[in-house]
Amino acid sequence: MVLIMKTVDDLKSPNISFISVTQMLSLIQTYSAGMLIEGIAEHIKEDFIRWDDFDKSPRFAAHSQEGVIELMPTGNSDKFSFKYVNGHPKNTKVGLQTVTAFGVLSDVASGYPLMLSEMTILTALRTAATSALVAEYLAPKNSSILAMIGCGAQSEFQILAFKHILGITHVKLYDIDPSAMTKCADNLKNYDINIELCSNAHEVVCGAHIITTCTADKKNATILTSDMVSDGVHINAIGGDCPGKTELEDKLLERATVFVEYEPQTRIEGDIQQLTSTSPVIEMHHVIRGTKAGRTNDNQLTIFDGVGFAIEDYSALRYMYNLVKNTNQFQQIELVASPENPRNLFGLLDSSNINHADCKGVA
């Protein structure tokens, strides 16, 4: 569980580890998505337990007419990480993704970057890992039926996480776009999960122990109203994640015990942006550390108002860094100038130091 240390000599190399999209897919093939999600969930748990050691700030967001570009930095005394992530709901109209991401893990003592990774896929894995980790503390005992509202890019990862970590055996799907449901069902046909397609939101929540809402419209929508949801259920609400974008009726939030990652960020971005700034919420790290209660009885309605927090990305990058170091399943890119005499950067310009080698791929 401890990070493999890079020596100063390692840092003197101009190369840092790089996990490309292809490499990430290959790692998933090698280890399975379920195993990676479990590993990331363990690392998130470790980092939530040492929550107080981290520098925490709301993300930096550059809003434009079409969407938002965000930087999500965090770190402790050992490592620093940041993720670059965009959110552009109209991208899909031209065949581009709503969300893409990449991230970097760095060494705090030297300030040197250690690893660059694609994070479009890794974010899907870590979001699923977070949802399932949280549900371990909040979902009703022996939950077996999951309702999945919204069958977009995140949906299959969410379902696999709940299967692997919670033991979910039955999944009900609903999306306003029927082709999204069939896409999701088709993708999971070899994963030993019973899948049922539903024709509306009332039908999909009926009998579910856990309800996940994961829709993408950048607007205040009401995917779930209070009258649709019985007591005793756990709602994993992860689609409300920026100002002006929510999924749950305010009455539903008021009825429930609401759990969040980092309150200052969730007040701005989460479903609780609909409530007053003093509405009661519980940060999940307290529950994981045992200093506050999670679910206390079978009739309690719990909501995880998940928006995604930088520490989860730190955990995911930390996990991947350890994983690939042990396996050599990474490339290297030459990102850091490495003059022999650090005060002689200009000396690198001497032609004898320049080789015109291409990018150095490693296994």
Add this chain to the structure above:
Amino acid sequence: MVLIMKTVDDLKSPNISFISVTQMLSLIQTYSAGMLIEGIAEHIKEDFIRWDDFDKSPRFAAHSQEGVIELMPTGNSDKFSFKYVNGHPKNTKVGLQTVTAFGVLSDVASGYPLMLSEMTILTALRTAATSALVAEYLAPKNSSILAMIGCGAQSEFQILAFKHILGITHVKLYDIDPSAMTKCADNLKNYDINIELCSNAHEVVCGAHIITTCTADKKNATILTSDMVSDGVHINAIGGDCPGKTELEDKLLERATVFVEYEPQTRIEGDIQQLTSTSPVIEMHHVIRGTKAGRTNDNQLTIFDGVGFAIEDYSALRYMYNLVKNTNQFQQIELVASPENPRNLFGLLDSSNINHADCKGVA
């Protein structure tokens, strides 16, 4: 001067442009450091002229015992950029650099990253370009003698910029470490500049038209006192660049007309952190746009309190992006997952989509 547009089809490729350290050195070999500095200076000038179009914020800084890791984001309606940069003065003791950096240029409309570049070398080029661009407006007419205090990693780049953009012919060097001076002189021996080594700060400033201070200690130091400097000189003070790190005596600042990049950041990081928060300063974009005066007479003492601002990095990345697009002198890295159906990210996990190709180097 207009950015080459990427089409949506280009964005659908998982590859983004990558300028490695080797590639940056190779570009300098092809075009010369002087030409790249001039090109970057032109782009900084263009972007300072459209200053009001940019989102501006002080940089994000994560301080640790050993140093600082910073993210410097900015953008306008067209492009977004950020730079990752560290500052760790003790790194040189173990053979690592004080400052390393890399950066990304992105497309605002889609949120997709376009280019990743090393910026350890590029930052040296853009810092030199900024200093010389500013001096075009502030240095005495027909300046020919430059005093360079501090002969570290930045010094040669600074000197080349002043030669190419200001026409400096004679450079006096001083550093408390004599080997740094000989390193600098040796690196520039083929660049047609008269170089003179000095044995103290009084000697180096004598007769100079422009004085550059570029020292690296992370502390409040007094490299130049007021009595050492005559009227009519321009001081390019670029070594004071974080809280607690300054180079100039306060009396010297009070005597001069002080110019800055972005006042809110320089109040925190620049030499003017020693003065009250209402001490008069002029932002350089006003001078470049002609809405405020630069140097107004031959006896004026001018100081550029340069700390480095995100727009300069944006300009440098924009310049490099255009340059490499025209020349094919870049690599590609596969950073952005690119599913055929953007809602079917999970579909990428299908083994038939995974090829185990190594990093794809281009030219």
